[in-house]
Amino acid sequence: MNNWPDGWTDDGRGRAGRGGPPHPEQARVMPHVRGSVPRQSRGGYGDHDGYADDGYGRGGYGGDRYDDRYGRAGYRDDRYDDRGHGGRDGYGGYGGYDGYDGYDDDNDGYRGRSAVGQRIKRGLILVVLLVLVLGVGTYFWADSKMRREVDLAAVEQRPESGRGTTYLIVGTDSREGLSEEERREMRTGNSEGSRADTIMILHSGDHGSSLISLPRDSWVTIPEFTGSVSGNRIPEQQHKLNAAYAIEGPELLVRTVEHNTGLRIDHYAEIGFGGFAGVVDALGGVEMCFDAPIQDKNSGADFAEGCQTLNGPESLAFVRQRYQESMGDLGRTKNQQKFLGALGDQVASPTTLLNPFRLYPTMGASLDSLVVDESMGPFRLAQMFLALRGVQGSGGTQMNVPVANPGFSTDKGSAVLWDEERAAQLFEQVRRDQPITVTDD
Known part of the structure; x- marks a missing residue:
């Protein structure tokens, strides 16, 4: 019978972190001091970079720590959005680069790039419609005057x-x-x-x-x-x-x-x-x-x-x-x-x-x-x-x-x-x- 808490295996490697030491049941992990583990980015490990209590966090990577269970809704809002990668300042958890808004809520692509494309597309459609309306109107006006x-x-x-x-x-x-x-x-x-x-x-x-x-x-x-x-x-x-x-x-x-x-x-x-x-x-x-x-x-x-x-x-x-x-x-x-x-x-x-x-x-x-x-x-x-x-x-x-x-x-x-x-x-x-x-x- 496996006496380890849920989420731990017999070989001493927990799912919450590769190579992490096994913990006895009910044992609690002392939170790391902020900065003790190098920060990857704002969208990477959570603000405190700590491990969760007993498993993967519900929001996946991100947040102050891992939540209680496996993530169900995808990555968290502030670093990863609800359904896909994202980031507060850039490429979500992959580096926080400025200039990209991260993936949007529907996982359609980078938010900034998509917004620019949509504006250009709407502008072109508007121009085509205006030219079409003007051309048709001019034709019927001219035709009526002949x-x-x-x-x-x-x-x-x-x-x-x-x-x-x-x-x-x-x-x-x-x-x-x-x-x-x-x-x-x-x-x-x-x-x-x-x-x-x-x-x-x-x-x-x-x-x-x-x-x-x-x-x-x-x-x-x-x-x-x-x-x-x-x-x-x-x-x-x-x-x-x-x-x-x-x-x-x-x-x-x-x-x-x-x-x-x-x-x-x-x-x-x-x-x-x-x-x-x-x-x-x-x-x-x-x-x-x-x-x-x-x-x-x-x-x-x-x-x-x-x-x-x-x-x-x-x-x-x-x-x-x-x-x-x-x-x-x-x-x-x-x-x-x-x-x-x-x-x-x-x-x-x-x-x-x-x-x-x-x-x-x-x-x-x-x-x-x-x-x-x-x-x-x-x-x-x-x-x-x-x-x-x-x-x-x-x-x-x-x-x-x-x-x-x-x-x-x-x-x-x-x-x-x-x-x-x-x-x-x-x-x-x-x-x-x-x-x-x-x-x-």
Whole structure:
């Protein structure tokens, strides 16, 4: 029969300490003097480093001494937590290093490291949610403001779709929304209605962006068409290109461009005088550089040589001026291409897209002013501005349709006659989304 107290064995080694001397029953161990056993750490042996009365302490290591029985709940709170390692000042009983809070109550890892990770995680989730909410809100706001007034489905006998995306961009002389004072400042006159003042094909594909001007006085075939308003059948006729817009608006203009180029127009965007100036002003102006002074009393253009930032009315005066140009209307289209490229570059630049105080006014002005087709959405509109920006890049192209006779005489006055062979080759390269090799020289 073993006469030793519980927890002791016959071989003289107690469980409470390796190699400890056996104690007779009821014998009590004198507590060690504080400091008689070197302290390992605050989280190691208890404050008094003493052995417990008769076995392992309930809290395991830690406390003033070992408790009466084997530990049931794990290590003590102050040095070891209830379920796992811990420490008041650091790695629990393994050294008390500052900077770590020890294991937490659920044994999930170091408390400090876990807290930092949780804060970072919550911050990232909050940022993602804010961006998502802002993006969705902006999309629906922009979508609700778009003026989808052009029905491309009403266009007859359309060509097959080509590769890439083709836009028809039209600038009109509409004075819509302009006050009398603004009309005087911009020298727009007081003509009623609107006429197509600028007509351009913008193509975006695998080989970059191309911006091709179609002079408004181009002598073309206006195909027969059923008017969407009057319902009358409009007969086929030879006329200037901008006459199609005057006769039956955007739909007949799209029909005429498709008929004469063989290109299918995927999207349509139109802006008037006032809207154009408003977009420029909302953007904070557009920087332009001139090789020589420009003066035109008819449009009001008056610019010194060098680089300068043009406001809305000044920009309108620049793109309208043509009397100083040696090529007349063809020279004006070159200026318009140059300006639209600079405008697109600034609208789609990070300084605009990442600055809400510039982005939202520009978006608001654009959406209020642009008339687009029914299938145009905010994303497609953004892609159009990116394509405009791309025309100025290394892979971009800006040109007029090749011309055989810029002063072709007709019964409708002087017109521009296309070079049919080179024009056909150019439009075929656009349709197939091939690199542009045709020039307008």
